Amino acid sequence: MELGLKERVAVVCGASQGMGRAIATGLAAEGARVLLCARSGERLAQAQADIEVQVPGANLAHLAVDLTQASAAAEVVEAARTHWGRLDVLVTNTGGPPPGQPLDLDDEKYLLAYQQNFMNVVRLCRQAVPLMREHQYGRVINLLALSVRQIEDNLVLSSISRSGVVAYARYLAEQVAAEGITVNNVLPGSIHTERLEQVSHMQAEHFGRDPAREIGLRAQRVPMKRLGEPREMADLVAFLASERAGFLTGLSIPVDGGQLRSVL
Template sequence: MDTGLKGRTAVVPGASSGLGLAVARSLAAEGANVVLGGRRGELVREEAAKLPSAVGVEVDLTDPGATDALVGAAHDRFGPVDVLVLNGGGPPPGVAVDFTPEQLADAVALLVQPHQRLVRAVLPGMRERGFGRIVAIGSSGVQAPLERLVASNAARAALAGYLKTLAGEVAADGVTVNMVLPGRIATDRTTSIDKAAAERTGTTPEEARAQSEAGIPVGRYGNPEEFAAVVTFLASAAASYVTGEQIRCDGGLVRAH
């Protein structure tokens, strides 16, 4: 399948490791120019140097200046942004009964506002050129809220609502907007969640992982490359008739339709 990504320019924040890095590598493998963003500047530059056509930019997405840094680097090095991947770190765990308005504001500042700023920066050009792909890396908690992750559940659901609304407004301009929802993918964040579960239950992280895997129909955690392949398809020319969707990549974990 011809993805039509050769020569396109993609921006991928949160790309120093985990899902973001896997997506950046996958897009680069299809011939895209990639701007990798991340707080660990040295690491993100090292990863960018391993790709055929890429640049690494040290940014903290919660800083409003991060938008200009990422989009500016794309324009300076490659040209206008064709593909925007919305990705970043998650808030700390917590339960709903203890969730404060201040914590909600912090979660929105981490998971909604930075992504909206990025969208607003690249969307006019996408619409003018008649092509654009916006793909958000979400969480299965958008559809089936996860225990002890109330901040993530609430803020990611807000982002999902914004993107779903946006998708309908820009579809006729050749811009698609989708969200991919990972379940248990083997990343550092999943490892930290398993460690936290082990501490609560008095078991080991390995036992916590085994218990988690037992609830996944395919019987294992996914790997970042499997997830990145879904994002890459949605970023491709072949996915021009897919928009406004939340696509799960979770091994069948979420049972909802």
Template sequence: MDLGLKDKVAFVMAGSKGLGKAVALELAKEGANVAIMSRNSENLKKAQEEIKSITGKEVLTIEGDVARKEDIEKAVKETVSKFGTIHILFANAGGPPAGGFFDVKPEDYLKAVELNLMSTIYAVYAVKDYMINQKWGRIIASTSISVKQPLDNLILSNVSRMGVISFIKSISNALAPFGITANAVAPGYTMTERIENLLKARVEKEGITFEEAQKSMITDIPMKRLGTVEEFASTVAFLASEKASYITGVILPIDGGFIKGV
């Protein structure tokens, strides 16, 4: 299936590792021009080299913190100055720290909201005029299964990501007349460095093996395995494509059946 992504321009936030990097790679494989943003220049360089070695595409790397409005605005300007416009926004960020109600302080919620909600809002406002003028755009915000089923010990993620869902649904109505779709994806447990580190931390803390930690993570997943970053990225690429032109305002779980509600 031709996704119609050749020469489209994608801005991928938090794109140097894990889910973001996988999305950048998949879009580059489909022929898109890709800009990736993250805080650490070494991570960016590694991702840039990896994507180039696989796809032959030059990736623009931009150092910055997605929780800072000025960094997002600068990154969008750099992307436009290199590639001419932005067609696809993948709004992504790092995850807030783990913890439950008794572990976190009120100020921690504000930081999580800046990281996961405000980053998405800053980016959408920064790209919207390019998309409106060209009457074509794809906004895909990455959230978590926690938007459908709050997760134990992740109260900051549970709370901060709900606003992203309301924001995406609201803007999908406002932007639809301009040929712009806005959707959210809700990844379940997907093997990235972050998940590997979480599993290793459990191995240390509980004195169990890596396989045992992994087994306990997949207990509630009907597919009885973690997702792969490739499975996540190909779903995002579809939503970013010409083929998904009549899908807007949805939350799409990519979770192996984890969410129990309808």
């Protein structure tokens, strides 16, 4: 299927590892020009080099930036404009906040979670949408978590900060729909990444379980009896970024092997 992504310009946040890196690889394989963003310049440079091996001829650049800083969003969008003169696809993606229970966390931890997982999306969209409007084409895709639909024990900060993005995205989707810009969220379930390994270890310690068995137990809770692969998330994101997905907006789509038990 021709997705119409050749020569499109994409920004992928959190692109140095895990799902972000897989998404950057997938978009590059479809012919998009991709700006990889994350905090570690060293890891980004390695990710870019690896993707260039996997996707010969890939047109890539990278930018080391801390998206919890208020000035970072403008820096990201300006880098895309400087390299390629436009921006068509924005993939927001940041690591999750630390675990915790609702009554055990102080104000600072709640506020930091909103900076990390909510305000960075608001700022990136504020900067990116005007550039998308110049060409009447845009795709905003937010990587969130299944916990916005089905809470997970001991991950209150992730659930509440990312739930705010769902509401924001729905408002934004309606505002920009007539301008060729779509806004969607993807909700990864148990996708096998470094982050999942870390969370599983922390959860096992909190609940007094064996950390060595936790990943296996998590896979057993998925109806497909396996963990998802980052490339499976990347495939959905590439479709949502494409011309073929032009009539889909305001959605929150689980990628979870059937783990979400909600009827709707």
